[in-house]
Amino acid sequence: MQKKVWQWTGLNEVTSTTAERGQPGTGEAEIRIVSIGICGTDLHIMSGHAGFGVPPLPLGHELAGVVERIGPGVDGWQPGDRVCIDPLIGCGVCRECLAGSKHRCAQSGEIGLHYPGGWQEYLVAPAANLYRLPDAVSFEEATQAETLHCCLGGIDKLDIRLGCHAAVIGDGPTGLYYVQLLKAAGASKVTLFGMRDGRLELGRRLGADVTVNLRSPDAAAAEPEAAETQDIAIDAAGNEASLKLCIDLLKRGGQLLLFGLPGHPILADIQAVVLKELTLSGSTNAPQVWPRVLELMASGSVQVKPLLSQRYPFEELDLAIAFARNEPDEAVKIIVSHS
Template identity: 70%
Template sequence: MTNANARNQMWEWTGFNAMAPREAERADVGPGQVEVRIRAIGICGTDLHIMSGHAEFGKPPLPLGHELAGVVERVGAGVASWRAGDRVCVDPLTACGACEACLAGNKHRCLDSGEFGLHYPGGWQRFMVVPAANLYLLPDAVGFAEATQAETLHCCLGGIDKLDVRIGDQATVVGDGPTGLYFVQLLKAAGAGKVRMIGMRDYRLRLARELGADETTNLRDPDAIPPASNAQDIVIDAAGTETSLAQSIDILKIGGRLLLFGLAGKPITVDMQTVVLKELSLLGSTNAPHVWPRVIQMLAAGQARVKPLLTHTYTFGEMDKAIAFARSQTDEAIKIIVSIDDNQEESQ
């Protein structure tokens, strides 16, 4: 257990593609709150978009980080569900808790919702105070690094639920990023028949096949043959570009379902005439608060494999190096994890 008087070390986003370390007093733990000692942090593409000004959420200086796992350190008044030493992952989404959307279990639709690490101080720090209701207990079989991916997986699983996957559905995932690789696995788990991935990086496409994809297409290959027009029951656009959207619409069958998941960052053109004439269902998806327990169960049972995606690890003191490496867009880097262990805490 860490000394309660220990100061908090953090990394803050300070401006355009800039960050700096800082030390501060630890926040008080109020009623209904829990302090978590962060043990692992996933680096997300959204972190990079925020730092470069392409995603307007919070303002610097701000510790980012919303893919988090750790250990309960202190518990506030009125919290009976947690105790010091519990291993947890963190749901970064918070809301008012009293509006119609919140009371229906859809806090992501609350007009006052926000996220730690996007709008509010996040997990780029050793100690973080969050509402007790934002924690989920980790089974012993799930490591801290794996648990950081529960946040991403829960978003993906919420999208899969909306698609109403039917046994044998022909499905294509467009985009070979981490979410695309998770979608391949989740489509298979949901009963889809042949699952394809369209991407641009051979390493990731090979991994997609290892994770269950039946076919892959590299758009950089001049001899590549993408799925035919009017062939797919389901397409998931995990890339979020005008090109990926146009291709997704083209390969869907009449009456097909399209999940829009990748964020374009700017308005893009949609071929509405084809959408209408093919009677396509276009579904948007972000958070899905109700699926967190299922994600934890899937991780524990090995139904969602995340370890193959965790390609690089840095220490907390190397956070700036981790971000620089992520920004370099090295093809081999899929998911970068910043790990904090007890030895680091004693030495830094």
């Protein structure tokens, strides 16, 4: 049995092909992929700058679909079950894996980053990586559980008190999710800093109390006033300027969550970090939070739909990638779905 596949085949290149459908082995399930989120990481890998992934490879790590077949030894799943997929796979036997922190496993890798991903009709994955979708969560929305779980893992590392003030730097999807999570966690005033008016407007719709366009002349004038006003700052941009802004904005004793990836070493005012007694946390994946992500989506505490900006059929995945690359301001989150 053949399946349709899109592969990353070389520098910024995707190619459509077919491949033999895999057989789910012990502990595995075959998923019929329904929706795929296009992520900045996909573009990063395709540009050859990510330092991992070897073409030809189907990418795609933001995935939702339906259980098609189950392998031996799989309990609790039936063909037809609606699922999303945690793409992270650990060795399963090391200390970190056994402690529930498979993202810290020295052998870990991700579906769609290191292993074949969901740019195909069917994908065989470990059944342990599946999460059941609540009825209220659509396949399109469920693709975002992966992004949201990373953000929620970061939120869990902060001590967020009701009524606190928090700043988010970065108006990409993760910044927009962080705004919502901070509000849900009880922050009374969330300020979103970004560079695109459309995204900032969306941020206000999603709960940001104040937005600042860092490209506007007013922003630079307002900065001294904003210094030392925030209990929490989240760097969802990951560059030297965003890190500096976070450190400036934080009150003494404040908490800084480092989330965006600079991609190379950057300078930071460590003296200010020490003298202000800031707490710094880094955060990536968080395998233990997946069930709560689905709760947040199903209950409406976090809204995903307003971020879904373009939709493409699977047959036009190449066009979706091209749009994401050429129209970064327009493309908040592109979803590719099978008809």
